[in-house]
Amino acid sequence: MASQSLDIARRSATTTQPPNVRGDVPKVAKLIDISKCIGCKACQAACMEWNDYRDKVGTCNGTYNNPPDLDADQWTVMRFTEYEPEGGKLEWLIRKDGCMHCADPGCLKACPAPGAIVQYGNGIVDFHEEHCIGCGYCITGCPFDIPRLSKKDGKAYKCTLCSDRVAVGLEPACIKSCPTGALVFGTKDDMIHHAEGRIADLNSRGFAQAALYDPKGVGGTHVMYVLPHGDKPEIYDRLPKDPGISPWVSVWKGVTKPILGLGLGVIALGGFIHYVTKGPNEADDEDAKEDKHERR
Amino acid sequence: MNAADRISRYSSQERANHWMVALLFVLAALSGLALFHPAFFFLSDFFGGGTWDRILHPFLGVLMFLSFLGLMARFWSHNRYTPADREWLKRIGDVLGNREEGLDTGKYNAGQKTLFWVMVVTTILLLISGVIIWQPWFAPYFPIALLRVAVVVHSLSAWVLIAGIFVHIYAAIWVKGTVRAMTRGYVSRAWAKKHHPAWYREIGK
Ligand code: SF4
Ligand code: SF4
Numbered sequence: 001m002a003s004q005s006l007d008i009a010r011r012s013a014t015t016t017q018p019p020n021v022r023g024d025v026p027k028v029a030k031l032i033d034i035s036k037c038i039g040c041k042a043c044q045a046a047c048m049e050w051n052d053y054r055d056k057v058g059t060c061n062g063t064y065n066n067p068p069d070l071d072a073d074q075w076t077v078m079r080f081t082e083y084e085p086e087g088g089k090l091e092w093l094i095r096k097d098g099c100m101h102c103a104d105p106g107c108l109k110a111c112p113a114p115g116a117i118v119q120y121g122n123g124i125v126d127f128h129e130e131h132c133i134g135c136g137y138c139i140t141g142c143p144f145d146i147p148r149l150s151k152k153d154g155k156a157y158k159c160t161l162c163s164d165r166v167a168v169g170l171e172p173a174c175i176k177s178c179p180t181g182a183l184v185f186g187t188k189d190d191m192i193h194h195a196e197g198r199i200a201d202l203n204s205r206g207f208a209q210a211a212l213y214d215p216k217g218v219g220g221t222h223v224m225y226v227l228p229h230g231d232k233p234e235i236y237d238r239l240p241k242d243p244g245i246s247p248w249v250s251v252w253k254g255v256t257k258p259i260l261g262l263g264l265g266v267i268a269l270g271g272f273i274h275y276v277t278k279g280p281n282e283a284d285d286e287d288a289k290e291d292k293h294e295r296r
Numbered sequence: 297m298n299a300a301d302r303i304s305r306y307s308s309q310e311r312a313n314h315w316m317v318a319l320l321f322v323l324a325a326l327s328g329l330a331l332f333h334p335a336f337f338f339l340s341d342f343f344g345g346g347t348w349d350r351i352l353h354p355f356l357g358v359l360m361f362l363s364f365l366g367l368m369a370r371f372w373s374h375n376r377y378t379p380a381d382r383e384w385l386k387r388i389g390d391v392l393g394n395r396e397e398g399l400d401t402g403k404y405n406a407g408q409k410t411l412f413w414v415m416v417v418t419t420i421l422l423l424i425s426g427v428i429i430w431q432p433w434f435a436p437y438f439p440i441a442l443l444r445v446a447v448v449v450h451s452l453s454a455w456v457l458i459a460g461i462f463v464h465i466y467a468a469i470w471v472k473g474t475v476r477a478m479t480r481g482y483v484s485r486a487w488a489k490k491h492h493p494a495w496y497r498e499i500g501k
Contacts, residue, residue, distance in 0.1 A: 013334040112331045113346050133346035135331060136431035140443045149432055154347070248444035252451060257333045260455045267459050271466035274392065281394045282472040287486035288301070294500070295485075 007121030012111035018118070025121040028166060029188040030175065032096050033198055033226040034236065035207070036182035039064065039078055039094040043174035043183060047076050050162065050173035070097065072150030072157040076174065079237035083229075095225070095236040096174075096183075099146045099159040101125045103219030106245040107158075109253050110141025116156075123188065123222040124163045129155040141253075143218060143243040161222065191224060198226045217244030302482040303499055313366045314478055320360035325458055327353040332451060354430050361423045368416060374403050375413065380494065381406035396491070403495040407467070411460050418457040425450040 007025050008018035048054060055073040060066060064080040076098035083091045105125045108117040116131040117138065127138075127147070134154035138147040147156045162172035170176075171185040184194060195212045202210035211230020214220045225239070233239040306314070327349045330340040340349035384391065384399055384406040391399070391407070399405075404412070428438050428446040435443060468474045473487040488496040 013337060015334050112334070112337065114334060114337060131346075133340075133350040134431060135350045136429070136435055136443075137331075137447070139435075140429075140440060140447055145440060149436075151432070154432060246441075246444050248448050252444075252448045256448070256451055256455075260451070261333050261335065263455065264458060264462065267462045271462065271470075274466075275470060278392065278394055280472050281396075281470055281491075283484060283486040283490040287490045288484070291301075291485040291489050294489075 008118050009121050009123075010105075010108055010119040011115055012108050012117040013114040020121065022121065027123040027188040028161075028186065028222060029123070029191040030101075030161065030172060030223045031184045031191040031195055031226065032223065033182045033184070033195075034093070034095060035198070035202055035210075035226060035228045036180045037078075037094045037096065038180055038182075039080060039092075040179065041066075041078055042177040042179060043096060044074075044076055044078060046173040046177035047159075048074075050165070051075065051160070070146065070148055070158075072148045072152070072155075075099070075157065075159040081235065081237050083235050085229075093236050095239060097237070099125065099161070099223065100144050100218070101159075101161055101222035102143075103221065104245065106141035106143055106218070106249055107138035107147055108141070109245060110137040110249055112137055120163065122166065124161045124166065125222075126160050126163045127156055127158060129153075129157065132156050141245065141249050143240060143245060188220075188222065195224065195226050199230075202226070202228055213239070215240075215243050217242055297484055301485050303485055303488050303496075304481055305477040305483050305488075306481050308481065310367075310370055311478055311481055313363060313370065316363045317360060317367055320356055320363060321461065324353065324356040324360050325454070325461075327356060328454055329458075332454070350431075354426055357422060357426050361419050364415070364419050371412060375409045377406070377409060378402060381409060400494045401492050402498075403492060405492070411464055414456060414460045418453040418460070421449055421453040422457065425453070 007022055008020060011018040053073045053075075055067055055071050058067050061068050065077065067074055067077060070077055076096060079095045079097050081093040081095070083093050085091060101124055103123065105117070105119060107127075108119060108125060111117045112135060113131050113133045115128055116133070117125065117127055119125050132155040134149060134156070136147075136149055136156070138156050139145075139149070147158045149156050162170070162174075165172055175183045175185040184191065186194075192212065192214070199210045199212060207228040209231040210226065210228050213225035213227050213230070213233055225233075225236075227233055227236065227239075229235060233241050326339045327343050329336040330338075330343070330346070330349050331353065337346070340346045343349040343352050380400045380402065384401060387396075387399060388407075390396060391405075425446040427434050429435050429443055429450060438446075468478075471491060473483055477483045485496070488499065
């Protein structure tokens with residue numbers, strides 16, 4: 001948190017302007033170049049070390065995916081895919097999975113707890129677990145299936161993009177550990193520029209469809225991929241081709257909230273107006289008299 | 297009102313059951329609204345803060361459903377629509393304008409019956425969708441795509457139910473002598489004759 005608390009662009013379940021006195025700060029991004037990744041998992045280990053979490057020891061599921069999935073105690077995992085393009089070739093695809101730090105974060109939109117999720121001015125989306133109530137709405141909001149509720153404390157966890165390190169001018173721990181330069185970090189503009197060079201290089205090596213993954217459906221992301229097969233993101237262990245906040249979440253958090261809140265007010269007001277204009281409906285002496293008459 | 301002018305409308309068990317549901321409804325609605333819109337989040341303070349609100353809300357909801365089952369069993373058969381209800385619905389404008397003369401309403405009018413069925417449908421939808429999104433017990437067993445649909449179903453049915461209860465409460469305030477039916481159990485004969493003439497005749501027999 002520290003100095004970044006002055007630069008909060010968005011805050012969950014908050015309808016007023018969060019602290020933002022410095023205004024524009026440069027946007028940051030992590031670039032994951034899949035063509036350079038050798039799957040050594042140094043970044044996975046560095047993430048555990050810096051953020052000081054230890055997932056329980058699991059069992060091997062017959063693949064290199066280890067542990068097999070993200071968890072509250074595992075904020076990044078390498079996902080391995082054996083891909084067979086035409087011509088009897090085999091490609092071993094390795095994707096480092098974790099929070100994409102969406103510019104338009106579905107998790108933040110869905111979260112009902114004020115301040116449990118914030119988006120800093122630099123684009124990092126961070127969970128502040130001390131405000132988290134454990135409802136899991138962020139899980140329904142995220143288009144990338146990232147947040148996980150901890151079984152230990154019932155709070156939601158995910159990659160912070162090392163917001164604590166970035167706040168003091170360091171790069172994220174994973175970046176520091178990567179031996180091949182597959183992970184780079186800097187301003188988003190610089191990372192896009194760097195990616196262009198990488199894509200040109202890949203194009204010249206026979207990957208004509210190489211592309212940058214910075215999906216517009218979520219307003220772009222602050223974690224981007226260079227994909228050798230840029231036209232087929234889904235072959236990289238189900239990386240969504242065109243991710244976006246689900247229409248169900250938009251209906252729930254977009255239109256429903258204000259319209260329904262207002263609707264209840266209108267009904268209450270309608271009742272009040274009806275009472276003062278039409279008045280109460282009372283059985284009067286006349287009814288009582290008729291009743292007496294009939295009983296006789 | 298002397299005893300000869302009274303007609304009994306609700307037994308003590310029916311009243312106890314009704315107020316049990318009412319109390320649980322208020323608690324479930326307030327704790328649920330806290331999670332629905334930031335403007336209502338302060339309501340979570342009444343339940344011990346956001347996390348307690350999240351923990352308690354589903355239990356309150358399930359208890360409400362279980363006690364509502366009692367009301368369903370008690371009132372189900374009284375809420376079947378009859379030809380007189382069609383007439384009532386046609387003359388809804390007259391009813392709202394306090395001109396209900398000539399309507400041959402039974403124990404419940406078409407408005408009350410409709411509200412009953414709205415409550416039956418919404419509480420069932422709330423129970424099903426609520427179990428699906430219940431963290432951490434049940435939600436992990438359902439696909440995320442289903443959770444997204446369930447939260448929408450849950451908030452829409454909750455809204456319909458709350459709106460329906462607003463109407464229910466207002467109607468009880470508007471039609472004088474109604475609240476006493478649920479607090480003390482009886483209504484005046486004049487009340488029954490004016491608002492529920494068919495029931496009045498049936499009882500008078
Ligand atoms: S990837 Fe998911 S958890 Fe990360 S910022 Fe986007 S919506 Fe939130
Ligand atoms: S689990 Fe926590 S972070 Fe996720 S939506 Fe609920 S309160 Fe927000």
